[in-house]
Each structure stands twice: as C-alpha cells, then as structure tokens.
Amino acid sequence: MDAHPDAPPVVVTDTVRNALCIAALDTRARARGVRLGQSLSDARALAPDLECHATDHERDRALLLTIAAWCERYTPLVALDAAPEAVRDHGLFMDVTGCAHLLGGEAALVADLEARLGAQGFHVRLCLADTPGAAWAMARYGQAHIIAEGGHGEAVLPLSLSGLRLPPALVASLGRVGLKTIGCIAHLPRAPLAARFGARLMQRLDQALGREAEAISPIMPVADLSTERRFAEPIARQEDISQVIAALASGIIEPLERRGLGLRRCRIRLFRVDGHVSGLEVQTARPLRDARTIARLFEERIAGLHDDLDAGFGFDLIRLDVAHADPFEGAQAEMMAGGMGSHAGGHGHDALVDRLGARLGLERVQRFVLADTHIPERSFGREPVAASHPGARRAASGAAALALLPDLPTPDAIITRPLILFDRPEMLQTIAEVPDGPPLKFRWRGVSYEVARSEGPERIACEWWRDGRGARTRDYFRVEDSQGYRFWLFRHGLYGRETGEPAWYMHGLFA
Amino acid sequence: MSLSRLQTATDILTAHTRAQEARAYAAMAGTGPVSEPLPLGAGAVDQCLDGGLACGGLHEVRSPLARDIGAAAGFALGLAARAVQADRGGRHGIVWVSDPAARIDGGGLFPAGLAQYGLDPSGLTLVEPCDLQAAMWAADEAAGCAGLAALVFQIKGNPARFDITATRRLMLRARESGVLALVLRQSGEEEASAAATRWRVTTELSGADEIYPRGVGAMRLSLTLERNRTGRTGQWCLAWNPKTRNFDHAASDPARQPAHPAAHPVDRLSATFDRQDSPGAMGQVLDRRRDFGRAS
Known part of the structure; x- marks a missing residue:
C-alpha cells in the first residue's frame, strides 16, 4: 500500500522460540535491509524508527476468510490452504474448472482477480496450474501466472523443494544431502527416498506432478444451482437490489422446473465493491417454485434486519444460490387430493409461515410437538414450523392432523388439563x-x-x-x-x- | 423552525389522517360482510349478533384482570375452534401471535389442555416476535392470509402503539381475506378501536357436578358484549361444550354468586401503562396490584 514518503517502515512481529522475530515487512523496511525471520532487536539496529505490530493470528484468519468469501465471485470452490502448521502461510485454493469462460478465459480471470484484490490494497501472488500442488509451488517460488495445460510437470522442476509444502526440517535435511530442487528428486528411485525421508515426500511430489489426485475442501457448501448478475456500475439502492433479486429468482425457476425440484432454502450473496460479502438466507416450509414469492420472502428478510443492508459504495455482484431443493409435487398432486379450494388454502397458510419466518426468524414461528411423558411441562415442545419435515408439515396442515398425535384423548366434557x-x-x-x-x-x-x-x-x-x-x-x-x-x-x-x-x-x- | 410552522405541519398531518380514516370507513361501509356469520351456538347471543360473529372482521376479547386470562383465552379459543370447524371453503389453521409482554406472566398454551378443550393443537401456529411492532406486523400478515381460519393476537394492557389505526388496518385486512381476527387483550381497559365487537370475559362459578358435588364442574364464563357495531349489547353466562364445540347457555346459580364482591373499587384497577390520558392512580399502588387486581 502506498503511504506517505516519510512514513516509517512497518513490520509485523511474531514470537518464535521466545524471541520476537520479523514475520512480515513492507517495502520500506526491506529497502532498509530488514529481512524476514530476523530478530526484532537486529531489525531495530538497522532501522531505529521501525513501527512494529504483533501478529494476531485470529484476525489474520478472519481476514483470509473474508477474502475467501469474496473469491466466491469466481468459483464456488474456494478452500483455505491446509498447509502443515510449521508453515505459517496464508493462501487460498480456488478450483476454477469450468468457470474461466464466464470471465473470458483463464488469462482474463487471473488478471481480473489480481486487479481487484490489488485495488483493495492486497499484494497477491497467484498462479493457475493443473494441480493444486503445482499452483502452490509456482505462486510462491515461480514467476509465471498461468501454466499451460500439461506444462506443470516441467514448470515445477527448477523450483526449490520448499515448494512441495514440506516441513522446513525435512527441506533442510534434504538440502544437506544436496537435494535442493524438485527436479533433483523427481527422477530419483522412489523406494530409497521414501525409506529415508518418509512417504510424505513422495506424496507431495506426486500431488505436484499430478500423479496423485488431490481434493480441496471448499469453505462454503456448494449450491445446487446458482445464478448471478454482475454490474458495470455498483448498485446501492434498496429498490434496485429488490429488483435484481426478483430477476434472479425468475431466472432460477426454469432450471428448477427442468429438474423437477422445488426450492426449500436459498441464499443471496451480495458482493460489495470493497470486498465485503454479506449473505441472507430464507427457508420455505414446502418446495416452492414461484419467483414472486421467493422475491417477497427476501424483501421480508431484508425488512426484518435490525439495521438496513450496509451497501457502502454499492454491490457489483449479486448471486442467488439454491442451497437445498426438494422434489416438487406441485399442483398435480394437490388436484388429485382434493380440489383447488384446499390447494389454495394450504398454499396461503404455508406462504404465510414462510413470510413470517423470513422476517421474524425461523425459530419464532413454531408449532407444538408432543413427547411421551406425563410430566406436564415436558409433555410438549415447540419446534420451528419450517424445520419440520415437509411431509409432516403437510399432514399437520391437512385433515389428517390428529394422526400425528395418537395419544391425545378425544374431547370430553370432563376437563383435567388447563388451557x-x-x-x-x-x-x-x-x-x-x-x-x-x-x-x-x-x-x-x-x-x-x-x-x-x-x-x-x-x-x-x-x-x-x-x-x-x-x-x-x-x-x-x-x-x-x-x-x-x-x-x-x-x-x-x-x-x-x-x-x-x-x-x-x-x-x-x-x- | 418557528412554532407556527410546526403547528401548520401538524394540522396538515391531522387533516391527512382524517381523510384516510374517512376513506377507510367508506370502504368498510361499502362492502358488506364477506362471508356468512359464525354462530356461537347460544341462541340469545346469536340473536343479538344477527346470526353470529362476522367472520371477516376484527373482534376484541378482553379480560379485565390478569387472572381472567384463562376465561378470556377460553372464549377466544372456543371461537377459533368453531371457525376451524366451520371450514368455510377449506380454511384451516389458527395463528396465535403473542406480544412478548403478554408472555411474561401469562404463561403459554398447553397442548393437552387444548386437545381436551376441543381444539387440535397441531393446527396451531405460534408466532412469538421479539417486540410489539413485529407482533403487529405478524398479526397484519396473518389477518390478510385467505387460507387461515382464525387469528388470535394476544396483547397485554393498552399499548399506545396498538391504536385505532392499527386495529383499523387489522379490520380491513381481515374483511378482505375473511379471517376471523381476534384481539385477546389481557388486563386491558376498554378503548376506542375499529373492532366490530368487544367482549369482556370474566370467570363464573362452575356448573354443578352430579357425580362429585364437591368437585369442579363444567366451566362457565360470564360474557359481556360491551360494544357491537351492528346491534345491541348484552350480558350472558355461557358454558363451553368441547364435544359439540358449542357455547351453551348456562343459568348462573344465584346461590353461588361470589360471596365477597370487591371490597374497594379502587383496588380493581387494571393495567393501563403507557397512556398519557389514563387517570393517575391514587395513593401508592403496587405493580402486582395493577396486574392482579384486588389485594386482600
């Protein structure tokens, strides 16, 4: 980040073996000769006006999660770098398979990602490659931004062995026997290497070269269906946002119909230009396939927020994710069951429950469930209506309600329990x-x-x-x-x- | 801003509200009852109501003291049970919205008791918003839901925010949708509202029990129709029959009238909390007295 020319150099310190060491530094500190891993007292000798801050791992992690959430604008598969504890390193994996063409190709995607994160004030090193291992190594120790398909095997060979996500101690012991680059071990006999340095080394090598598959575990559950809209100019007005949500909702109906599904739970994600991502979720009591109802639920949800949506400088991407969908038994089954009147009635009641739940919170719209005990206060509980099984919900709202409650006595003139x-x-x-x-x-x-x-x-x-x-x-x-x-x-x-x-x-x- | 300008602004606002009110009343006068009335089952009451309660409309049930809430809830639930039974074109379900203030000392509904009372607890949806404003919104939404048989909105006292405009909104929405909307007001004073009827419900000594004379017989309640937009008012003693889901007339037994009427009328003050126009209590009145009437 650019600061005032006279601003002091900034470093971040961390405690390593009871000594304060430099964990991160800015360009001015680097220009004064401060190095990573140096002790703070040495660094102070080089630059007496050093401004230093202690590392806060929790906030680092929170920031990384925020960035990860923001990165979901490119792909739903964003994972935290699960490097071993010895490597204090903050990285993200993104699986952009099948997503690059949406942004005009891989080069455009990488350029867009770098430009946007740069505009938010982050220096990023990134690399797009065929395997997570190769991309990890190239991002840290290589130069290229994009490795052509199939080229990762060649590209990683000249890199340092640290690029294999190994513990530093292992890298050091490999270095002592003269094995310094990935290329050195790539063609050595495997059995002696594994016997001396452990199977972990071979696994990491195979993962980098693509001989062994490696899965990344995305932070957010992947939605069944997503639809999104990008804006050239960010939007901030409530009405505009509602309009976009309505448009997105109508766009999701057709694929739902094609799959024979109805929506049970869906999420709106609002990507603010400054990198903040907020999400809103609504649930429905039964599978739903009506765009206007979905849009209305979100309006209630927004109206029920304690403070308004903080639009800041506006949102430049809004996405609708279908988090959960159930088979839609729709109007056909209802017609068989008992005429249009009961259908319209049931629908009205369920729609009401959804609206109330969206605005007030699902846990505030409840119904009774009975328990098998004689102690009065334990003999019943309340559960959110929307959380109950859709089948049970339908039975409860229909005529077969008493079947749910087999133990209740039929009404009698003798009353033994209070209201x-x-x-x-x-x-x-x-x-x-x-x-x-x-x-x-x-x-x-x-x-x-x-x-x-x-x-x-x-x-x-x-x-x-x-x-x-x-x-x-x-x-x-x-x-x-x-x-x-x-x-x-x-x-x-x-x-x-x-x-x-x-x-x-x-x-x-x-x- | 000068005082006169402020005054003018207030005048304009008042005129605007008046015009709105006039329009609302015109709309209410223009449309007749949406559906056929819901009879209570007790002949004299139904006659007084011209056949029964207007279904698409707002009715207020109030208990003068907090401990009358059992009787008042019994009356409201009886009406709701009758509305469910009447079906009226596939309408089902009761929504019970309660203001958090009413929940604190009022207790909650007991499903086993509801079942004995003749009401299916699984058809009941309980809504408990976090404040009165949200509760009023929820009641509005439920009153406008055409698939619903009845709505009970439980509030405590006479909150200033639940004013005549709010009741009128409920009334209009219920009239449009045909929902039987009931306001159950615990320890509330009578106040101007748009409700079609207002009932004051207190408990009455139970009926005789042939099998066990010392026992508690069939419940009875004393019902006063304090206000009726379309007809006469009156007072009756009714008993609820859970089997037939009817309110039957019950003779109030003169021999078993309350032995000790209220010693001091001032002690029967009920809750009116945040009203500017409410008369101030004389002397020192404890909180629980206001809530629970007569301290002996």
Missing part, C-alpha cells in the same frame, strides 16, 4: 386442612384465594430415570376459588414419605 400452563410453576403459600389434602386457602402473586371446590389428587410420579433418586412426586389438584377462578395446583412431594413440609405450586389456569 394455560406456566413455564415455571410458581410457589404458593397455602393453608391446608390435612397435610395430604387440597389447600383451604392459598396466596398467589400477592393475592389470596379461598378454595371453594377441589378435585384430586391426580398423582404424577417423577421420572427417576431422568431426575435421579430423590425426585419428588407431584399431586395435582383442580381447584376453584370462591370467585370462580379455576387453577391447577400441585403439591411437590408426598407428605411424610418424601418430605416433611411439601411445597405447593401454581402450574396452570383453566378456562
């Missing part, structure tokens, strides 16, 4: 006639109630397999006070057997 249950039972002060009978009076939330009628106890034993030994039994009572308020109370613990002074709790309200 409203408190999340945490609330402690009461009570006066009871006999220790194991219902209370005569109790005080709840500062108000006292006089019990007029009561039913019970209904004994619910503890779950010893979950709560352990010593958990207490609950005796539930339905009580009505003299005003007609109906409550669900319980006594925690059996008198005399489990506790001498059982506590009373309020657990629910009846209608």
